[in-house]
Amino acid sequence: MILHLFLATAAVAASAAPIAPSRAIPFRTQTMGTWATVTLVTADSSAVADLAYRGLLELHRVDSLMSNWTQTSEVARINRNAGTRDVNVHFEVALVLAEAARVTRDTGGAMDITVEPLVRLWGFLGGKKRIPTQDEITRTLASVGPDKVRFDAARRSIRFATPGTKIDLGGIAKGYGVDCVASILREAGAKDALIDLSGNMVALGNAPDKGGWSVGVRDPSGQHPYLGTIRLHDEAISTSGNYEQFVDADGKRYGHIIDPRTGWPAEGLVSVTVVAAHAVQCDAWDTGLFVLGSEKARALAKSREDISIVVVEPRSGGGYVVWVEESLRSRFKIESEVVSTLTLRYF
């Protein structure tokens, strides 16, 4: 009887082999000082595991070129030598330098990779986080500014104007890495995927049974995971905020994004989220717009076709004001549970 039942079940399984539904399968690694996830939509996770890890490996490779933490990266080599002589630049580092230079120009110097000595002074790059004196800041500012880097894109060579000048790609390299992963997945024929390097994301195709991918904009109060979601399809997104890396003193919060023009951490905003075609654009712009503050960030984003943004700022009397650019209105959805703690505005 038992044998009979077993055979009957086996026969059913063989004749109507059920097709597994496609699911979003996440693969993870730790790199660039944070966690990365490549999520692939598949009905066979073992068939895509190699590709997922090939994508993740790409982030380790970009980290080895652009890390600001190690002494062995290409960027560290540039920083050691370009103060005294012309240095040859790896072609991918050159690509990122060129993109950074465009955003530096378009943000009036708010996004500026020469911020490195300031980031270090405030203890956000090794050392202990602390509040420097105005004297130290003024002295450090002498090595900072777009005019302190002479980068010849055609010859791929770089030279700093002062011995103290250094570059930090921490505000742009993650986005570049995520774009590299997206290229690998696309070339391998993967249509539906989400790449996420601590909020620097590219969404390819669709999540299972959905149109596009729904990506959350974090609730800064920490009470809920998201304050809202944005639906993305074959595009990139990233967020800059001051809720992860900061130093608190005298009732003030000093975040890790520094205004390279004053030497002081950018104030006023909680976060800026940027949607664009490429993650490298999103990453560079989120940092620059965070420095510029709510009004200037909104005006600049509105004047440009290539980026759309969501700005979160504190609301007087508590809670937040969430500014959503009109171009995102139809695909932005507020989380119903947080509605009472914020004011939603479109611009």
Ligand code: ADP
């Ligand atoms: P995250 O790295 O947390 O995703 P960002 O993309 O905003 O956030 O990058 C912040 C990093 O960029 C800082 O940790 C620092 O290395 C660097 N940075 C800080 N201020 C600036 C600035 N004004 N311009 C360019 N890079 C900056």
Ligand code: MG
């Ligand atoms: Mg950035």
